[in-house]
Amino acid sequence: MTISDPIADLDTIVAAARAAQSRYEANGSQVRYDRAAQAAAWAIMEPDRNRALAELAVETTGLGNVPDKITKNHRKTLGLMRDIQHATTFGIIRDDPDTGITEIARAMGVVGAIVPSTNPAATPANNIINALKCGNAIVVAPSPKGVASCEMLIGFIHAEFAKIGEDPDLVQMVPAPGSKEKTQRLMETCDKIICTGSQNNVHRAQTAGTPAVAVGAGNVTVIVDETADLAAAAEKIRASKCFDNATSCSSENAVVVVDAVYDAFVAAMAQAGGAVVKDEAAITAALWPDGHLNRAVIAQDADKMIAALGLDGQVPDGTEYIAVPTSGIGPDHPLSGEKLSRVLALYRAADFDAAVVTTRQIQLHQGAGHSVGLHSARDDRAHMLATAIPTSRIIVNQAHTFATGGSFTNGMPFSLSMGCGTWGGNAIDDNLHWKHFLQSTKIIREIPAREPALADIFADYWQEAGA
Structure with a gap:
């Protein structure tokens, strides 16, 4: 033999x-x-x-x-x-x-x-x-x-x-x-x-x-500011969060909502199938029963996820995902990381500047370089995020999962693999x-010489600093 x-x-x-x-x-x-x-x-x-x-x-x-x-x-x-x-x-x-x-x-x-x-x-x-x-x-x-x-x-x-x-x-x-x-x-x-x-x-x-x-690893955080279309944002987050039961690295893991629209956004989430569950300790224990993500929750349909988290009868009929209010970030607060499930961490921020700080802290904990999202009517805030957050992509007013890896309604290349730049330990920051x-x-062929004079390069420098 x-x-x-x-x-x-x-x-x-x-x-x-x-x-x-x-x-x-x-x-x-x-x-x-x-x-x-x-x-x-x-x-x-x-x-x-x-x-x-x-x-x-x-x-x-x-x-x-x-x-x-x-x-x-x-x-x-x-x-x-x-x-x-x-x-x-x-x-x-x-x-x-x-x-x-x-x-x-x-x-x-x-x-x-x-x-x-x-x-x-x-x-x-x-x-x-x-x-x-x-x-x-x-x-x-x-x-x-x-x-x-x-x-x-x-x-x-x-x-x-x-x-x-x-x-x-x-x-x-x-x-x-x-x-x-x-x-x-x-x-x-x-x-x-x-x-x-x-x-x-x-x-x-x-x-x-x-x-x-x-x-690199994903751990998408999305900001909802006071200028956002709340109903549209809630629906896009639902569609993205629930798609393929949150298997995508581009699925939202945290939403940071500014205080001025927090209650209204929570109501919009409820209309779009998102139930707020306030018992953070119980959800955390059920999600990580032995220090590892619960396989009965990972990437499961809503009914199975709800049952595995012990929430039968505690959330409204038609619940498609749950949002858990929290303020903790870091290794001692696992909800601030990737959850590979229909579970969303929900943060409240005093204003947009505070939301940026929270988002940055989450990304530095996990998911740096991948992508963050913004629901806002102010384009300047996307530019602010692009220089304040260690990320390769700012997804604006879109369902994150569908937009990050390329969409027929944006210009990103279609891909299932997101480079995260040096922030995520990668050689590329592209899709x-x-x-x-x-x-x-x-x-390489020879061409006529194109050698500049020193003044062509340094004249403005000499003017400022001296020769």
């Missing part, structure tokens, strides 16, 4: 991916890259397969809900395809006679993609499409709960590849069962790591010795998108 060596098996997969990528690039064209990306996109967007993936994801991970995962799989992929439709990723991508530089698109090679269980189809599909669009092969490492969904997705992609004669070795996954050892080996042997998921995985990715793009899967070779 021959016993398989898991690491050797993974090495075989990476070798096959590397050989396939070499052929793909050597015989590449923009048409071929685009067609492969289309095939991968249709593999997840075709309605019957989309539903099958959504149902399997909820069944095997226990996270989220089927209708919202169907929506996510469809809209995230459609938006991505819109973003990359006219992007040039093969051949000459820039030819500038003024500088004498011609830039040639080049693939990165084999991408190793580490993906989470919260979006076990949408995130791998996003990475796969971007990789193929840019001439790469990709090997996906799903979380243990996401293995079944990833296997199904790749099976669908290979079926589409068969229709167009594309090489299935371009898209593979770490063989089940997954393990830290296999994922580590992938990160060490691929050419580029793309990592979305736990901060433990992010740390491992960024220390694996391979160029890596990793993203992960196709440019992070592409590199280039520059041809």
